[in-house]
Amino acid sequence: MNILVINCGSSSLKFQLIDAKTETLTAKGLCERIGIDGSQITFSPAGREKIVRQAPMADHKEAIQYVIRALTDPDTGVVKSLDEIGAVGHRIVHGGENFSQATRITPEVKQAIRDCVALAPLHNPANLIGIEACEAIMPGVPMVAVFDTAFHQTMPPEAYLYAIPYRYYQQYRIRRYGFHGTSHDYVSHRAAELLHRPYDDLKMIVCHLGNGASVSAVKNGKCVDTSMGLTPLEGLIMGTRSGDLDPAIIEFIANQENKSIDEIMTILNKESGVLGLSDGLSSDFRDLENGSEEGARALKAFALRTAKYIGAYAAEMNGVDVICFTAGVGENNVSVRETICRDYLGYLGVRIDPEANRKRGEEIEITTPDSKTKILVIPTNEELAIARQTYALVKE
Numbered sequence: 001m002n003i004l005v006i007n008c009g010s011s012s013l014k015f016q017l018i019d020a021k022t023e024t025l026t027a028k029g030l031c032e033r034i035g036i037d038g039s040q041i042t043f044s045p046a047g048r049e050k051i052v053r054q055a056p057m058a059d060h061k062e063a064i065q066y067v068i069r070a071l072t073d074p075d076t077g078v079v080k081s082l083d084e085i086g087a088v089g090h091r092i093v094h095g096g097e098n099f100s101q102a103t104r105i106t107p108e109v110k111q112a113i114r115d116c117v118a119l120a121p122l123h124n125p126a127n128l129i130g131i132e133a134c135e136a137i138m139p140g141v142p143m144v145a146v147f148d149t150a151f152h153q154t155m156p157p158e159a160y161l162y163a164i165p166y167r168y169y170q171q172y173r174i175r176r177y178g179f180h181g182t183s184h185d186y187v188s189h190r191a192a193e194l195l196h197r198p199y200d201d202l203k204m205i206v207c208h209l210g211n212g213a214s215v216s217a218v219k220n221g222k223c224v225d226t227s228m229g230l231t232p233l234e235g236l237i238m239g240t241r242s243g244d245l246d247p248a249i250i251e252f253i254a255n256q257e258n259k260s261i262d263e264i265m266t267i268l269n270k271e272s273g274v275l276g277l278s279d280g281l282s283s284d285f286r287d288l289e290n291g292s293e294e295g296a297r298a299l300k301a302f303a304l305r306t307a308k309y310i311g312a313y314a315a316e317m318n319g320v321d322v323i324c325f326t327a328g329v330g331e332n333n334v335s336v337r338e339t340i341c342r343d344y345l346g347y348l349g350v351r352i353d354p355e356a357n358r359k360r361g362e363e364i365e366i367t368t369p370d371s372k373t374k375i376l377v378i379p380t381n382e383e384l385a386i387a388r389q390t391y392a393l394v395k396e
């Protein structure tokens with residue numbers, strides 16, 4: 001069965017068509033600048049040249065129409081008709097406390113996603129538009145919602161509650177939710193497979209280090225803590241997000257520069273992180289390795305913050321068997337991995353194999369056989385995880 005995986009942003013739509021039985025990618029692509037001048041679709045059928053076409057898309061419904069046209073094109077497509085698409089899996093950013101696993105989309109599920117809009121004002125509306133566009137164009141095809149927050153719903157209250165008046169949790173559900181759940185889920189399961197150990201018998205720390213970055217602690221098969229919070233702003237230093245800071249800084253900047261909360265939130269989300277630390281050099285980790293003082297300062301702070309979370313989660317789980325690195329930086333940035341492991345993880349008995357650590361973008365153990373704690377690099381595959389969860393729900 002072919003599963004169409006859809007990841008809708010406010011002006012973009014990423015898609016993959018995956019054969020769920022063989023778990024192979026049939027095609028993938030991206031619609032960009034939806035609703036803006038100059039929209040285009042990039043379509044990459046597996047093993048063939050990618051095709052880029054200018055395509056006027058006023059909204060996400062038109063974008064989905066282009067996706068279906070690309071997939072079914074008699075010359076360059078990969079399926080004969082829509083009938084060959086068995087189900088659609090939608091990546092949904094925020095499921096609040098309502099969803100601890102993937103679910104078939106019903107009117108009630110859409111309402112529950114709508115109820116979470118206040119928690120993810122940029123993402124959930126776009127995700128809903130994607131669902132409704134697919135429903136309109138593919139009536140009768142089962143739709144599944146896979147939530148970024150679901151994997152972290154197993155956290156205990158002492159991990160998810162903030163130390164603010166409890167009524168804020170009761171009234172507004174202000175708590176830590178965590179994100180990148182599909183990636184943490186996929187990578188932690190893959191780690192157990194690679195180690196030939198039962199999933200529920202391991203203490204794991206997963207470091208998803210990309211433009212967005214988060215760490216999770218997975219103990220005996222359950223996520224027990226994660227670094228992102230009510231929103232993806234908390235935790236690690238990221239490409240442009242600050243991660244943890246003293247909340248009083250917000251008041252301080254507001255007073256000094258006469259800025260509104262909205263303006264400061266934009267600074268913390270878009271102008272901070274390694275971009276801010278490097279004094280505007282770049283949010284892309286490749287650019288930070290240019291030998292400059294600014295780049296080095298950002299990279300050192302990034303490594304330290306990540307190591308602090310690893311240390312906290314090792315303490316929280318009373319030990320750790322395996323630490324996994326994933327996402328753009330975690331999979332590819334050799335020196336970030338080396339700094340974290342060499343400078344901060346010696347007390348866990350970590351011994352890095354420098355040869356193995358030089359590899360990029362492949363599944364590999366980068367510790368020596370006598371290393372007490374294992375370090376694995378595992379490329380994440382959120383789309384495959386979404387396709388798997390979708391298939392599991394619709395195959396009966």
Ligand code: AMP
Pocket residue numbers: 209210211212239283284285286287327328329332333360
């Ligand atoms: P992501 O958000 O997971 O796509 O990760 C984006 C980040 O990964 C960017 O900061 C890139 O610099 C980094 N990245 C991606 N590919 C590479 C690579 N081959 N070498 C070093 N860093 C990379």
